[in-house]
Amino acid sequence: MVDRFSVAKDPGGAAPAGGDALKSSTGYRIGIVNPLTLVGNEIKTILRDRSFPFAKVSLLDSTGKAAGALTEVDEEPAVVAAVSDDELEDLDLVFFCGPPSGNREWIDHYRDDRFVVIDVSQPSTIESGKLAVAGINLDAITGKDTLLISPHPVAxxxxxxxxxxxxxxxxxxxxxxxxxxxxxxxxxxxxxxxxxxxxxxxxxxxxxxxxxxxxxxxxxxxxxxxxxxxxxxxxxxxxxxxxxxxxxxxxxxxxxxxxxxxxxxxxxxxxxxxxxxxxxxxxxxxxxxxxxxxxxxxxxxxxxxxxxxxxxxxxxxxxxxxxxxxNLRRSSALNAVLVAEKVLFGNSKVM
Structure with missing residues (x-):
């Protein structure tokens, strides 16, 4: 079997994780693509419960079905917008949830728009990203890792x-x-x-x-x-x-x-x-x-x-x-948030 996936390995003297590419002095700008999915909604909840230091959370839709929907972020009203270059280029890190078919073209913008990808869409279509799991290999993730995959909730x-x-x-x-x-x-x-x-x-x-x-x-x-x-x-x-x-x-x-x-x-x-x-x-x-x-x-x-x-x-x-x-917490949303914390803050927390 051809190995599609690479796994983050101990980088030795690699630079520590951190906000080198922080786009705003007020804090981290986070995106959630397809936030009305069960996993997307759980990511919102976990970010709030963990007091994640975000300056902004953008809720984006890649399906063409949820743009304009009213929801909430941190108990405040929020509207889902259609995903676009203008939205992505303003963000530091983006969680991609929901169907992979609508996400792939936007994930490919991560280099030009300079944001970190954490792909939670299943099954992931990314071929060059690193698998990252809290409790297995977070120590090997650094701020230089910008294309990361949270594996399937069964895996x-x-x-x-x-x-x-x-x-x-x-x-x-x-x-x-x-x-x-x-x-x-x-x-x-x-x-x-x-x-x-x-x-x-x-x-x-x-x-x-x-x-x-x-x-x-x-x-x-x-x-x-x-x-x-x-x-x-x-x-x-x-x-x-x-x-x-x-x-x-x-x-x-x-x-x-x-x-x-x-x-x-x-x-x-x-x-x-x-x-x-x-x-x-x-x-x-x-x-x-x-x-x-x-x-x-x-x-x-x-x-x-x-x-x-x-x-x-x-x-x-x-x-x-x-x-x-x-299937929505440890093996999906929580793992994705823990990976995000490692990339942005250098924390290797398992819980």
Missing amino acids: IPIALILHQIQMLSAIELCTATVVQPASEFEQVGVEELAQQAISVLNVRSVTKEVFDRQLAFNLYPALERNEEFIVEQIRALTEPDAQFALLITQGTIFHAHTFSLFTKTRDDLSVDQIVSRLRENPAIVLPEGDQSFGTTDAAGKDEVLVAEVRRDPTIRGGFWVWAVCD
Whole structure:
């Protein structure tokens, strides 16, 4: 497989991150392309909650459908504008969310208009950007990095888990089954699932505008097959020589991905070794005492919740990891904001 993605690596004596290209003395000028998407809206929320020192946040639309829409920024009214050169050249950093098809032509303006790109659109169409994940490789990101990709929300939790495990032993194989939520299809997907559930309970025909069949109380193979793309990102972030296999199932849940991973390492590791290493990453949480995790527990959480680590008694070096992660927070919006903080301020925060 050709490796499309590069990963930020330790630059040694590279210049520290900072606001060398700051366009305004009053503070950072930030753009969010397609802010009415679930991830775009979550980025707005996280910027506010983290007291991000912005002088301005521009809300831009690349779909041709949301320009003129009224929303808010930092609890103040704001209007979405159509993305343009005039808008972009005034910004220091731009988050690109939503459909990649409308974003690519504007991402290509980053050199001429001198702004940092953080691409959160999925699947990313950028071929020369660096994958960046808080908890894996933020230390290698500097202020000189101007084209950055926040990986697919399925790739980030898997890569975080494997990153910790490979500190103990080389990973030889990993297979993953992932159940994806309706929110991967934006708010219309969430609303259609809710409508379908009500219709099924009332023995009525179900609406099938977003999903091609009944999703409520059902499971089936995911409609959008991005497994190869996601595996390529995981491989770039973890162990390039390992064997990876991934299957995504469409789940009857509103938010959060559910992961069942089988991993085989070169050495025979104990559960205690693995759990101890996972706990060392602030982006990962394991249950304490009688605590237990399920898919609904992940909603609104900023960590990957690892519910169980279990050895496979039939395969040497083999074990299972069951985990959940909010698909809008840690594996999307929060990661993008943490990457932005590293580029602009030099912070390598994981939380």
